[in-house]
Amino acid sequence: MSAAENRVLMRSMGQNSIVQPLLTDLYQITMAYAYWKAGKHHGNAVFDVYFRKNPFNGEFTIFAGLEECLKFLETFRYSDSDIAYLKQILPACIEEQFYEYLASLTADEIKLYAVKEGTVVFPRVPMIRVEGPLIVAQLLETTLLNLVNFASLMTTNAARYRLAAGKLKLYEFGLRRAQGPDGGLSASKYSYVGGFDGSSNVLAGKLFNIPVKGTHAHAFITSFKCLEELNTSTLVPKQGGTTGDFLGNTLRWREKLSQLLNIVLSEVNNGELAAFVSFATAFPDGFMALVDTYDTVRSGLLNFCAVALALHDFGYRAIGIRLDSGDLAYQSQVARNYFNKIASEYSLPYFSELNIMASNDINEETILSLNEQGHCINSFGIGTHLVTCQKQPALGCVYKLVELDDEPRIKLSHDVAKVTIPGKKNVFRLYGHQFSLIDLLQRPDEVPPTNNQKVLCRHPFQESKRAYVIPSKVEDLLILFWSNGKICQKLPNLQEIRDNVHHNLSILRNDIKRSLNPTPYKVSVSDNLYHFLHDLWLDNAPIGELS
Amino acid sequence: MSAAENRVLMRSMGQNSIVQPLLTDLYQITMAYAYWKAGKHHGNAVFDVYFRKNPFNGEFTIFAGLEECLKFLETFRYSDSDIAYLKQILPACIEEQFYEYLASLTADEIKLYAVKEGTVVFPRVPMIRVEGPLIVAQLLETTLLNLVNFASLMTTNAARYRLAAGKLKLYEFGLRRAQGPDGGLSASKYSYVGGFDGSSNVLAGKLFNIPVKGTHAHAFITSFKCLEELNTSTLVPKQGGTTGDFLGNTLRWREKLSQLLNIVLSEVNNGELAAFVSFATAFPDGFMALVDTYDTVRSGLLNFCAVALALHDFGYRAIGIRLDSGDLAYQSQVARNYFNKIASEYSLPYFSELNIMASNDINEETILSLNEQGHCINSFGIGTHLVTCQKQPALGCVYKLVELDDEPRIKLSHDVAKVTIPGKKNVFRLYGHQFSLIDLLQRPDEVPPTNNQKVLCRHPFQESKRAYVIPSKVEDLLILFWSNGKICQKLPNLQEIRDNVHHNLSILRNDIKRSLNPTPYKVSVSDNLYHFLHDLWLDNAPIGELS
Structure with a gap:
């Protein structure tokens, strides 16, 4: 589907219809x-x-959701029915003129700067800066946060699975357990952005052009009780020619294999075989079998291999198996061992390469633990833990006023993590030869850092922590995306955002990305901003603060 | 808004537009x-x-999402564009006739039985039973699960907060941290169903007729730096008459109160007072102030009380304060103490009753712990933990084939919790005089239990666990809601579902509802079903199972 067709489709489906100005908190x-x-x-x-803490006990976050924010700005306008509803719930003392004013508001006077979607970001670094009339900027808060928070959380979660899984394939299978229909759709979209290879969610495939995957469920297997239920047991060979007895062929293979693999034939489930034969004759080039319904080792694997070899006789190649319960490491090793034996016994090298997918309650830790144990899995189907971000189901992005009419604003707190860095700020990422080194926040009137020039980077709150950095490259992170009522940058497509995530992670040091005790990335302020912040803090602190 | 108007509005907004047949897993x-x-x-x-385990380490779950399931059935039909998309992603071997068949499918031949929305349910109890052509029933799986899982989880979570908070008011404030726009909207809706008093989410208010609440944020307070910024410092008295000097009155009160409450006036923030005065003159009958921006005890409370007393002089009554950081128990006690002093000093009894709302990162445990410590809070605003169900962000509802063409189906597993109870089942809830006692699953051809007749209830898997029960009342839980392509029951409105939740919890024993080590509710099978289940298990178990 072309991008234009897709936009038309999404609009006609009302995909974003609940993203509207009333999707906000009443206090706005x-x-x-x-x-x-x-x-x-x-x-x-x-x-x-910005946010104050990276999610998942990690030290990085990926910014996502920008395109949805910009589309919200495009349509930001209170409808007549919105105004009528507000009149109904707000006190009668509110002046009529205010409603007229509200109805006239648009985002035309807003400027929105943001880091590129798919960029790695860190605590305190502004991911978005909104400038413009106080009233409009304030009214955007809740909706923008809603759009950024889950998108960024989900993308970060997916990226962490991607790092854990290395080159193995990853598929998102979580729609049924997601937080509502749109929660499921967003999960599919942003797990692809974070590095997944596809999703089981068909609507996500249609809307976002994401690869879609799936074979069958346990219900399909249990819907067959015996071989007599099969009404199609024949198959036309791939090269054409006369229809052959596919079931007969499968049964012959099963008998042979039961000896080769030393499996007691009387324990093998025939309903399962009927289901496999049925699926294989429907999808002879796409045979992927769920093998754990009865007993993976004693039944499912033998039935699968028999069908796969029969398919081979008819000129087709099976794809592989899916394991959905039990000890995944062990079962995958048994399966690979069977496949290797068959490959060698019948000189079918591709049999060694058959796909083994695992999909039972997988999370980041399961993958890391499977890696340690050793396994023969090629791909993971991941549901609940991924799509609900079970380890931490919310990202704490906040939207803080830092300047009003050229005067800086500061929010103080006993908790230093909650003190805002006041004033409008520019954000630079300083790079070494291979990796990003540090982010530097500056006041807008400062000279930006330049390549190969040393620049002082200070910890925002600890006076003694400071260092000179000589960057080989400097990137100005905040880009103007919205101005004069229009999106003013060419927006990347989903694939390009996904590529940006991949690129960003490739230039982040491994010790920052690792799962166990990662090293924090450094976010610094210029000397100028340091003094600006601390002077303002002093001016605003009550006398009691000194105690 | 009337129900009909609301339906029209929701349809025109495309509220449910992504709930469509392609919102499913490809394997369907x-x-x-x-x-x-x-x-x-x-x-x-x-x-x-059904599900296998109650969420949140609890022993009960509330069923919700039924109306959304039924609306999905009403519109279940693959569009031309759906079929076109499927042709694009499925193998070329699929016969054209299948697509024609798919395009002709509706839910007309489906029968859907369910427990009433808002009913308490327990593990293994079918909440929904879907009967009909295998292909259609299978195609409904993912979407139905998606619609039931989060709705039920969210309602259960809200109900737990309600139980913890007793008679205190509860408001849902979580939109910004929810899992997407629709995740936020569903959270608002189902937290109201579960017993919350309202939400900050304006769109939820508009769509579902839920009370909406909100005052102002820290940004509002920090947007004022000094009293000189006030352009309105006068107010018309409530009874009418001449405009008076509201700011002057406030400042006089503040001076008096600083002595009464022993607060150093020089430490009190004037920007904060300006913000309060500004808000009070805009909402003289709705003055609720966020008092923790600078220092609750040394600044916020004094500024609030001064404004509240000035409002009193003008004939208005303030509503109260909101605390959003720090030690909520302590601050609420200080606040109540101040209010009491003022009430007594100036003979204003209502001042003792001013509302104290708390809203900083509250969860079920925080409320229980505050209850133990003692506090003076009247209402809670609850965000992230509530709306994302942080303690457990997914409910594990499953959709299992239990019968096909009058033959029972069973899914075996080494894990007994995963063994399905085969066959079509009726579900009865047996009541004592005050509380529900036990749920009983029967085969459909059995005589249902009746009032005051003893009936044998057996544990489904442990032979020795069985008992006779004499119910004073019997409720048949599964009701036919969908038949012949139509919703065949009058559906309750949101308020009625909320009342049903309240009623259901009132007849559930406290030890089952409590947060710490709750007692499991008993779900039993009839003697007949017990033997049916175990005979079938034996028939299907591989010989190796005996070892």
Whole structure:
């Protein structure tokens, strides 16, 4: 599907229809009225979107959701029915003129800067900076946070699975357990962005052009009780010619293999074989079998191999098996061992390469543990843990006012992690020859760092922590994406965002990416910003703070 | 808004537009083809929807999402564009006739039985039973599970908060951290169903007629730096008459109160006071103030009380405060102490009753711990932990084939929890005089239990566990909701479902509902079903199982 067709389709389906100005917290509207009454609504505000802590006990996060934010800005407008609803729920004292004003609002006067979608980001680094009339900028808060938080969390989660799984294939299988229909759709989309190879979600495939995967479930296997239920037991060979007795061929192979693999034939389930034969005759070039319904080692594998060899006789090649319960490492090794024996006994080298997929309650730790134990799995189907981000189901992005009418604003807190870095800031990523070294936040009027020039980078809160850095490359992270009521950059497609994630992770040091005790990436401030921050803190701190 | 208007609105907004047949796993479609090829698609199938373990380490679950399932059945039909997409991604070997058949499918031949939405349910109890042509029943699986899983999880989570909070007010504030726009909307809806008093989510209010709440955020407070920024510092008295100097009045009160409450005036933040005055003059009858931006005890509370007393002079009554950081128990006690002092000093009894809301990272355990410590909080605003169900972000509902063409199906597993109870089953809830006692699953041809007649209830897997029960009341839990292509019951509105949750929890014993080490509720099978299950198990078990 072309991008244009896709847009038309998505619009006609109302994909984004609930992303609208009322998808917000009521206090945004009450604040808007108070700003309006106070005559502050035109004030020129700067808000930063950032988080305070990386998710999943990790030390990196991937920014995603930008395109959805920009599309929200395009359509930001209160409808007549929205205004009517607000009149119904807000106090009668609200002046009619305010509603007229609200109905006239658009995002045209907003400027939105952001890092590129798919970029690695770190605590305190503004991922988005929103500038413009206080009232509009404030009214955007909840919706923008909603759109960024889950998209970034999901992409980061998927990227962590990708790092754990190395070159193995990863498929997202979580729709049934996701947080609602759209939670499932977003999970499919952003797990692909984070590095998954595809999804079982057909609608996600249709809407986002993501590869879709799937074979059959246990219900398919148990729907067959015996071989007599088969109404199709013949198959036309791949090269054409006369229809042959596929079931007969399969049964002959099963008898032979039971000797080769030393499996008691009387223990093998015939309903399962009927299901496999049925599926193989429907998809002779796509035969992937779920082998654990009765007993993987004593039944499923033998039935699969018999069908796969019969398919071979008819000129087709089976794809592989799926394991959905039990000891995945052990079963995958038994399966690979069977496949190797057959490959060697019948001189069929491709049999050694048959795909083994595992899909039972897999999470990042399971994959890392399987890697340690040794296994013969080629691909993982991952559901619940991935799509709900079970390890940490929310990212804590916040939207903080840092400047109003050129005056910096600071939010103080006893908890230093909650103190905002005031004022509009530029963000630079400084690179060494291979990896990114450090992020540097500066005041907007400072001279930006340049290649091969040393620059002082300070810890924002600990005076003694500072160092000179000589970058080989400098990247200005915040790019203007929205201005004058329009998206002002060419937006990347999903594949390009996915490539950006891959690229970003490739230039991040391994010790920062690792799962166990990762090293924090450094986010620093310029000397100028350091003093600006601490002077303002002092000006605003109550006297009691000194104690 | 009337129900009809609401339906029109929701439809026009495409609220449910992504709930469509392609919102499914690909393997449902590949299985459908294999069934069709095998001539099994017309087989009369029975699928049960149930879960194996209650969420949140609890012993109960609330069933929700039924209305969304039924609406999905109403619109279940593959569109031309769906079929075109499937042709694109499925193997070329698939016969054209299958696509024609797929395009003709509807849910008209399906019968859907379910327990009433808002009913308490337990492991293994079928919440939904789907009967009908194998191919259609199978194609519904993923979407139905998606719609039931999060709705039930969210409702259960909310109900647990409700039990923990007793009579205190509970508001859902989680939109910004929810799993996507629809995740947020579902969270608002089902937390109301589970017993919350309202939400901050304006769109949820508009769509579902849920009470909406909200005042202002820290950004509002920090947007004011000093009193000079106020452009409105006057107010018209509630009874009418001449506009008075509201700010002046507030400042006089603040000075008096600083002595009464022994607070150093020089430490009190004037930007905060300006924000409060501004908000109070905009909402003189709805003044609820966020008091923790600078320092709750040394600044926020004094500023709030000054404004509240000034409002009183003008004939208005303040609502209360919100605490969003720090030690909530302690701060709420200080606040209540201040309010009491003022109430007594100026003979304003209502001041003692001012609302204290707490909203910082609250979860079920926080509420239980605050209850133990003692606190003076009246209401909680709850975000992340509630809406993402952080303690357990997914419910494991499954959809299992239990019968095909009148023959029972069983899925065996080394893990006894994963063994399905085969065959179509009726479900009865047996009541004592006050509480529900036990659930009983029977084969469909058995005589149902009746009031005051003893009936044998057996543990499904442990032979020695069985008992006679004499119920004072018997409820047949599974009701036919969908038949002949139509919803065949009057559906309750959201308020009625919420009432049903409340009623259901009121007849469940406290030891089953409690948070710490709850007692499991008993789910039993009839003697007949017990033997049916175990005979079938024996017939299907491989010989090796005996070892």
